[in-house]
Amino acid sequence: MNPRLYPLAATVAIFALAWVICAAQFPFMLSTRVVGNLLTDNAYLGIVAVGMTVVILSGGIDLSVGSVIAFSGVFVAVMLRDTGLHPLAVFALLLILTTGFGAAMGLLIHALAMPPFIVTLAGMFLARGAAYMLTIDSVPIDHAFYDFLDDAYYLMPGKGRLTLIGVVMLLTVAFGMIIAHRTRFGASVFALGGGEAAARLMGVKVARTTVAIYAFSGLMAGLSGIVFSIYTSSGYPLATVGTELTAIAAVVIGGTLLTGGAGFVFGTLIGVLTMGLIQTYIVFDGTLSSWWTKIIIGLLLLAFILLQKGLLRLSLARSRT
Amino acid sequence: MLLSIRSLTKTFPGTRALDAVDFDLAAGEVHAFLGENGAGKSTLIKCLTGAYERDAGTILLDGTEVSPRSTAEAQDLGIGTVYQEVNLLPNLSVAQNLTFGREPRRFGMVDPRAQRRQAEAMLEGYGLDIDVSRDLGAYSVAIRQIIAIARAVALSGKILILDEPTASLDSREVETLFGVVRGLRDQGLGIVFVSHFLDQVFDLTDRVTVLRNGQKVTTERTADLDRVRLIEHMLGRTLEGEVSGTAKRHRAGQSWPEMLRFEGFGRRGHVAPFDLTVGKGEVLGLAGLLGSGRTESAELMFGLVPAQTGSAEDQSGTLDLSSPRKAISAGFGFAPEERKTDGIVADLSVRENIVLALQARRGWARPLPRAEQRRLAEDYIRKLDIRTSGPEKPIGELSGGNQQKVVLARWLAMNPRFLILDEPTRGIDVGAHAEILRLIQDVTAQGMSILVISSELDELIAVADRVIVVRDRRHVAEITGAEITTATIVRAIASSDTEVPA
Amino acid sequence: MTLLRRVAPQLLTLVALVALVSFFFPGFLRVEMVDGRLVGPVMDILKRGAPVGLLAVGMTLVIATRGIDLSVGTTMAITGAVAAWSITQGYGLGPALALALLTGVAAGLWNGVLVAVLGIQPIVATLILMTSGRGIAQLVTEGRILTFSHEGLAFFGSGAVLGIPTPAWLWVLTAGGVALLMRRSALGMLIEAVGVNRAASALAGVNATVLLIAVYIASGLCAALAGIVATADIRGADANNAGLWLELDAILAVVIGGNSLLGGRFSIIASVLGALIIQTVDTGILLAGFPSEYNLVIKAALVLIILVVQSPNMSHHWHLLRRSALARRETAMQAAREQGK
Amino acid sequence: QTVGFSQIGSESGWRAAETTLTRQQAEERGIDLKFSDAQQKQENQIAAIRSFIAQGVDAILLAPVVATGWDSVLEEAQEAEIPVVLLDRQVDSDPSLYLTAVGSDLVHEGEVAGQWLVDAVGGKECRVVELQGTTGSSPAIDRKTGFEQGISGADNIEIVRSQTGDFTRAQGKEVMESFLQAEGGGADICALYAHNDDMAVGAIQAIKEAGLKPGEDILIVSIDAVPDIFQAMAAGEANATVELTPNMAGPAFDALAAYMADGTEPEKFIQTESKLYTQDDDPAGEYERRKDLGY
Numbered sequence A: 001m002n003p004r005l006y007p008l009a010a011t012v013a014i015f016a017l018a019w020v021i022c023a024a025q026f027p028f029m030l031s032t033r034v035v036g037n038l039l040t041d042n043a044y045l046g047i048v049a050v051g052m053t054v055v056i057l058s059g060g061i062d063l064s065v066g067s068v069i070a071f072s073g074v075f076v077a078v079m080l081r082d083t084g085l086h087p088l089a090v091f092a093l094l095l096i097l098t099t100g101f102g103a104a105m106g107l108l109i110h111a112l113a114m115p116p117f118i119v120t121l122a123g124m125f126l127a128r129g130a131a132y133m134l135t136i137d138s139v140p141i142d143h144a145f146y147d148f149l150d151d152a153y154y155l156m157p158g159k160g161r162l163t164l165i166g167v168v169m170l171l172t173v174a175f176g177m178i179i180a181h182r183t184r185f186g187a188s189v190f191a192l193g194g195g196e197a198a199a200r201l202m203g204v205k206v207a208r209t210t211v212a213i214y215a216f217s218g219l220m221a222g223l224s225g226i227v228f229s230i231y232t233s234s235g236y237p238l239a240t241v242g243t244e245l246t247a248i249a250a251v252v253i254g255g256t257l258l259t260g261g262a263g264f265v266f267g268t269l270i271g272v273l274t275m276g277l278i279q280t281y282i283v284f285d286g287t288l289s290s291w292w293t294k295i296i297i298g299l300l301l302l303a304f305i306l307l308q309k310g311l312l313r314l315s316l317a318r319s320r321t
Numbered sequence B: 001m002l003l004s005i006r007s008l009t010k011t012f013p014g015t016r017a018l019d020a021v022d023f024d025l026a027a028g029e030v031h032a033f034l035g036e037n038g039a040g041k042s043t044l045i046k047c048l049t050g051a052y053e054r055d056a057g058t059i060l061l062d063g064t065e066v067s068p069r070s071t072a073e074a075q076d077l078g079i080g081t082v083y084q085e086v087n088l089l090p091n092l093s094v095a096q097n098l099t100f101g102r103e104p105r106r107f108g109m110v111d112p113r114a115q116r117r118q119a120e121a122m123l124e125g126y127g128l129d130i131d132v133s134r135d136l137g138a139y140s141v142a143i144r145q146i147i148a149i150a151r152a153v154a155l156s157g158k159i160l161i162l163d164e165p166t167a168s169l170d171s172r173e174v175e176t177l178f179g180v181v182r183g184l185r186d187q188g189l190g191i192v193f194v195s196h197f198l199d200q201v202f203d204l205t206d207r208v209t210v211l212r213n214g215q216k217v218t219t220e221r222t223a224d225l226d227r228v229r230l231i232e233h234m235l236g237r238t239l240e241g242e243v244s245g246t247a248k249r250h251r252a253g254q255s256w257p258e259m260l261r262f263e264g265f266g267r268r269g270h271v272a273p274f275d276l277t278v279g280k281g282e283v284l285g286l287a288g289l290l291g292s293g294r295t296e297s298a299e300l301m302f303g304l305v306p307a308q309t310g311s312a313e314d315q316s317g318t319l320d321l322s323s324p325r326k327a328i329s330a331g332f333g334f335a336p337e338e339r340k341t342d343g344i345v346a347d348l349s350v351r352e353n354i355v356l357a358l359q360a361r362r363g364w365a366r367p368l369p370r371a372e373q374r375r376l377a378e379d380y381i382r383k384l385d386i387r388t389s390g391p392e393k394p395i396g397e398l399s400g401g402n403q404q405k406v407v408l409a410r411w412l413a414m415n416p417r418f419l420i421l422d423e424p425t426r427g428i429d430v431g432a433h434a435e436i437l438r439l440i441q442d443v444t445a446q447g448m449s450i451l452v453i454s455s456e457l458d459e460l461i462a463v464a465d466r467v468i469v470v471r472d473r474r475h476v477a478e479i480t481g482a483e484i485t486t487a488t489i490v491r492a493i494a495s496s497d498t499e500v501p502a
Numbered sequence C: 001m002t003l004l005r006r007v008a009p010q011l012l013t014l015v016a017l018v019a020l021v022s023f024f025f026p027g028f029l030r031v032e033m034v035d036g037r038l039v040g041p042v043m044d045i046l047k048r049g050a051p052v053g054l055l056a057v058g059m060t061l062v063i064a065t066r067g068i069d070l071s072v073g074t075t076m077a078i079t080g081a082v083a084a085w086s087i088t089q090g091y092g093l094g095p096a097l098a099l100a101l102l103t104g105v106a107a108g109l110w111n112g113v114l115v116a117v118l119g120i121q122p123i124v125a126t127l128i129l130m131t132s133g134r135g136i137a138q139l140v141t142e143g144r145i146l147t148f149s150h151e152g153l154a155f156f157g158s159g160a161v162l163g164i165p166t167p168a169w170l171w172v173l174t175a176g177g178v179a180l181l182m183r184r185s186a187l188g189m190l191i192e193a194v195g196v197n198r199a200a201s202a203l204a205g206v207n208a209t210v211l212l213i214a215v216y217i218a219s220g221l222c223a224a225l226a227g228i229v230a231t232a233d234i235r236g237a238d239a240n241n242a243g244l245w246l247e248l249d250a251i252l253a254v255v256i257g258g259n260s261l262l263g264g265r266f267s268i269i270a271s272v273l274g275a276l277i278i279q280t281v282d283t284g285i286l287l288a289g290f291p292s293e294y295n296l297v298i299k300a301a302l303v304l305i306i307l308v309v310q311s312p313n314m315s316h317h318w319h320l321l322r323r324s325a326l327a328r329r330e331t332a333m334q335a336a337r338e339q340g341k
Numbered sequence D: 001q002t003v004g005f006s007q008i009g010s011e012s013g014w015r016a017a018e019t020t021l022t023r024q025q026a027e028e029r030g031i032d033l034k035f036s037d038a039q040q041k042q043e044n045q046i047a048a049i050r051s052f053i054a055q056g057v058d059a060i061l062l063a064p065v066v067a068t069g070w071d072s073v074l075e076e077a078q079e080a081e082i083p084v085v086l087l088d089r090q091v092d093s094d095p096s097l098y099l100t101a102v103g104s105d106l107v108h109e110g111e112v113a114g115q116w117l118v119d120a121v122g123g124k125e126c127r128v129v130e131l132q133g134t135t136g137s138s139p140a141i142d143r144k145t146g147f148e149q150g151i152s153g154a155d156n157i158e159i160v161r162s163q164t165g166d167f168t169r170a171q172g173k174e175v176m177e178s179f180l181q182a183e184g185g186g187a188d189i190c191a192l193y194a195h196n197d198d199m200a201v202g203a204i205q206a207i208k209e210a211g212l213k214p215g216e217d218i219l220i221v222s223i224d225a226v227p228d229i230f231q232a233m234a235a236g237e238a239n240a241t242v243e244l245t246p247n248m249a250g251p252a253f254d255a256l257a258a259y260m261a262d263g264t265e266p267e268k269f270i271q272t273e274s275k276l277y278t279q280d281d282d283p284a285g286e287y288e289r290r291k292d293l294g295y
Ligand SMILES: Nc1ncnc2c1ncn2[C@@H]1O[C@H](COP(=O)(O)OP(=O)(O)OP(=O)(O)O)[C@@H](O)[C@H]1O
Pocket: B012, B013, B015, B016, B017, B035, B036, B037, B038, B039, B040, B041, B042, B043, B044, B084, B387, B388, B396, B397, B398, B399, B400, B401, B402, B427, B429
């Protein structure tokens, strides 16, 4: 196997192992219900993590996505409440808006040579602030089209539901895989992650690529916001606080290097499912106090990362000799 | 004229790197670009290819004015370039690097199989047998350099620019490269060739342009020049005792008291166990082909990768060489081959880069007094002729050769008893080259022992008292004294073809 | 002199901000003596700025090594909880402070080992403590707000020395002390070297591993001080909310201070000025009396403006704009002249 | 019997007390409680409920972090025939989707506080400052509305400054400090209304440090009735608080037991009492009674 695939293999192996351990304790973990839940409950996270993966692959970071998701939900809810527009039209408007927002951040990052961490941090404040300015209330969405979206699922054998948003997430991951690994844009993203100076000399159009990267992340955050609004049938300005950090953790567990230049979109999917698995396990267990929940989540995260590092080192050592 | 540059000017804060330089390149010629370290060669190239924004000046390509504002535009104009610091992406595969920006596509998507095939085709004729789907970072500097050349050649529809492409190549690779370049010339390309190896310049090029301090000194036909005049143009003075293939320092009959002894020193997967003794004041040379394990031998001795077998000892007993810090406190020093990643600390000043190792040895609590730091820095700036506007200039803004000199200065300032120099003169101009070899003689006269790794056999022959030949990660031969000649070394290296190591 | 030049952008920003806030709230610069202590909005800023100011000191060092410490807010909660717990257990002030500081060291050591020894990337390594640390703090307080009435500990939050609030002294002295230590010893240079190029520094014999760990410990210590201030301020340990999201403010402070997130050259003084700028924005928003839902947008907009104006590329752009404007004017004048002919 | 409990988080002492009491109540009744802490995130709560359903619990307690967005998951529970009881906050879903809701009326709480202030100041001019809860959270919105309704009849009472203190002590103190600065050092403030006791406790410290007497110079009324506010009331530093009982689980379990036994449908909203406590209601004794409930 090509050594560059090792991190991905390690991620998948650990995920499989974790599932086996969970299932040994709670056999129900193998049911299609749990599988369906994993996909549905993490759909928004999976989508936004695809955008985050591309950003991180380029050596950047996007802290604004959690707020953008919240803004999207509020925007959709308020538009549907106050105007007669069809949800699809609102979706289109929203995606234009969030893509533009991402592009603007990318432009700032490039033109002012400011670190992405800071620009997107300001973006995070701005998007949530904008959500507040639309409404400080939680706004329910009551639209026949939403009911339709919500009820669109395939009942798997064993009563598990394969929902529309779960499928959208899987499709987005596939789309992200093509973008990152099979296009020239993707190659430029990896190149930027390998080093901006070198990428420039290789002929990467740095300005255009940077703007496109953050625009893509904005698009994904917007799409994730739509999925989240379908998931909760509402918009709420306080929603998804800290989701950017969860997404980053998922990307890292998925085997992408935070320094950029190496990683896989598919790994991110596994990372997201791993986070979901941890969550599910803790709920199944149901005995942990609030504080132990936090501690255990952190420790499991650490265990995953260390296991991955260990596996990686082992296989690299083996491939040398 | 294929390419005409008129009064190109470029200023950096504190430095006028290029001062109204004119330059003409004809189709079907190889044009050498010469000058001391910091003369402005790389800057001119970068201005030409849009990597730097120029302050003034015009560029005419085929008689029409062009003004590439990014390297991508330059590539589209048919200018392929190998920059001085090999600028490829170590995190991408070799194939991706080679086809970057021109990936073969199917249904709008990159086709990895075609990409691999294309990459392999591009590498044909360079004598490399590597897996193009591996990450570039897995390969040594030299291999990366060849890959960069292959990429630039493929990109160059009209012009090929090579900024010190041969700095870490050995003679075999250089011959291959020259074959390729001559072929392109015969196809009518214009080729710019920058090198500090004058032999190569005389061997390959048709015309020479010399820069000094950012100004053009002259352009002449190579055939009309001789070595001495060329060096005069470059330095603005005559050079005594220039090191050439014929000059040979020979300290025959001299013996060096044993200072260090490595026994069975090795590590699985890196270097097979070897024995080595180092005499006080001796200069050892390490010769071998690319990837033969010279750098890895040095890394082992310096504790960068700890040895698994064997021991190192001096008179007082066994030495602990399990980490660079331990090696340093045992009196070792190591100037690495990849100065950009392992040598310089780019944002820090020349002064800080010079005192860094010294300060690290003293510990954080005993800072070197500021005056002492300045004295040291100014001392070495003078001794090694480092071209900088002052000791406070960030080292990242120095020219490549001058950065190399600063890294050397760092280790000379430590005054170690055993100093390992991996390709110490890579990218260094003739004047400084002679200076450094003289310096090596000086310090060894005061008792320092030196291990020099070099792909340039002439250099080894000139300075080494003993040459160890490395092949397939094994120390296979030792050549001493008067036997050190090009012929003997080449024979020792080449015998690998007949003799299969166990 | 060079220091003054280094922090000039931050000082100018501060002055501009003060002018702006004074416009909305005229009494902003008023300071009076009440009961032997100075009171007024400016004093409030000096006092309220203490946690972020303290965090910014440690964060500057971490960022100089090309790292980042997301766990400082959580560390504040843990150390505050430890301090309050020890006081309520009756251990007395000295041991309580010592325990809290030790906890900070332990937190820093944990981060440092993850980063420097196990090679986990700083954001992720410190994210682990950031998420689980609040659980640890709650474990100490058992989920409630652990209140105490020890005047000695409360002094660190609401006391005053020479009329100036204790927290203000704390951060000013810490920042000054650390800045001096960095420049008078070789620490500053070694940290910068490790931040710019760890491999090269290690090759030159710099003990990068120990230095990295030390830097995270310093950050943990600063967070411990901030945690003590926060706990002392409300006379209770609020494990859930103490230091919540303050790590982001601290990072912002470092960046507003003109330090690069890519490591290398740093200035602690500039960072704490950055903290002061942030606190001025926060307090200014409160004083100006806008509705709460605008707070975030105002803060985001102000921070963006500050960063854009201060960014090094901006001066470059200004320069270019001016040049192109001049050129345009020249051609226009030339055209006019030619028409005149 | 297994009951899943999806709690919002542990963001305040009050909520910790609710968790403690729920566990106690479950233990007393021999119920196996599956507890899940959502860390303030609705998405975690939805995921937890789905997991409860997948596990096949007998009933679900849900303290919803926000009113909207529960329809589809509640429908899923209904399809699986698992009764859901809401604790302490309402949802805007169809009432048929849950068995009952136990809680107090947040608007009413604010109203009680407002009415107390109207009575306390009599006809005097009174400039009130308000410490809001977390912007956008339903208690903050409802308690603000309720208070405004409570004082709407009295023209002498006016809210002059209103800022969020995020429900925390530290923010309560910081914001109060700036209120004091902005209002003539506190001389122009007659009363403080805080959306929870924690912010009031922080504000009391700020008032004391500004050299004023909380409870006398500035009247203080807040909501929740946590132990620390009783301590302040006992010291004369706070004036009134409106109780929000953390024992929501008791009535919830009772309703569930009745429903499971013979299918008795409880009322759709079981309202807990919003009792007003003042300095006359034996604050010291109340403190003793509450201090071990895990607040
Ligand atoms: N980015 C930069 N910032 C500031 N000064 C620079 C920068 N790049 C180059 N210089 C300066 O410009 C001058 C010319 O440098 P250049 O790299 O062109 O030299 P060179 O002729 O290629 O030398 P060498 O043989 O060592 O590669 C040097 O004095 C160098 O210090």
